[in-house]
Amino acid sequence: MALKEIEKRLALSYGNKLQIECVAKCGFAVDEIDMYATNAKADLIVMGMKGAGYLTEKLIGSVTTSLIQKSKCPVLAIDEHVRYKLVKKIALACDYNETENEKVLYPLIEIARIFKAHIYVLNVENELEPVATTAGHVVSGFIKLQNSLAHADHSFHFITTQNIVEGINEFIEMSNVDMVVMIPRKHSLLRDIFNEPKTKQMAFHSKVPLLTLH
Template identity: 30%
Template sequence: MKTVLMLTNFSETSRKAITSYLKIHSQLKSDSKFGLLNVYSAPKTGQSQLLKIDDILEQYSLQDLKREKQQIDKVAGLDKLDIDLISGKGDLVKVINQLNEKRPIDLIVLGSKGSNILKQLILGSNTDKVVRLSKCPVLVIPENIDFKKPKKIVFATDLKDCRFKKHFERLANIIRFFSAELLILNVYKETKPDGQLFEEMMNIHLKDIPHSFYYIQNNDAANGISSFLVENQADMLALIERPGNLLVKMFHHSVTNQLALSAEMPLLVFHS
């Protein structure tokens, strides 16, 4: 991965996610470029006052970014790590997408308060906005877990994801980076789908990666995925988010009935 963008609001949650990711990254051979992004909002006021306030808020943001980097370096034990400090104003997703246009971002890393990431995606949050609207792969790390190098990553799919071949390449690159095994899962309700073409395409992208395909029957996709994650001792769940908010559609019923993912683990999302 060439460019990794880490999001911070200077909270303990974001700091823990960033430091845990950097500790793992430092153990792997990579020449990645890192960016640490903080986005601030300016209050509504007159034009002349707004310019002055913008300058002040930007200075505060950059000062806080410098202090945050010092804390991250100290906790992660990476004193010489080169991290670009980026201060942005306005809408978080808009700033991210503008940065992505200037230099393609291979991965966004952000922390999630609490263990139930999917519930936050449904209720709405900055996590939700970044996952749904940014054009880059997003790794969401819940604050209640000790993030470690993943050995098994589950990619849950309805087999319609074959239209998004570029995401398979990105997924494959991330799997290679972590030297992980990929478990490709389809949960169906009644009739097992014909996955031959999908498997053939995946085999092309994953020819050098240990991977396997699984089809399980369950009327509730979330329950099926949750059970599979636990039974196979998975370390991360990967999904492709498509128009119409697939995550919300897939997990809404289970979350509202307190049947959401029982396994607390990072979520890797690719946006179509």
């Protein structure tokens, strides 16, 4: 059984330092994983993504993408070609109003603390479809986010682009980012990416894990 093989490999690598429990469920994958994570009070769901670097119709309908949209638990999506390395640079791609509830950022702040990582707060605006937001609302969101990250090493970055996915890609390459973090809420940056037909064939970034917070 595949799960048992994974358990054996992990046990050989980490011994008693890692507690492992194998569970097999019958049902719809998204529902069963989400329910199990809820009942187990899981802190994180980790999902592999075959071909996760591409926002295609297959990805949009995948189990991982559905979990990202549905689960209340943070989801870490990792492409099959990703190899582990220390996380030193994290890009939080968001609109400032997505982070008004500072609790949503706790997992990110904890990860940054553990790895002593720098957080790049990346605000991306589509210059072809500017968001109608008042200056006061933007400033308020910025101040709240800055306060939430007060004890984390961070910096703010703003870019305008004709394609949000391409803009994030370019920033990842330019800054050598190790992980991207997004907050998939209604009307948020991540939902725009998943719902925008033009991005379905765009490469996101196959070598960078994607952490979604809820």
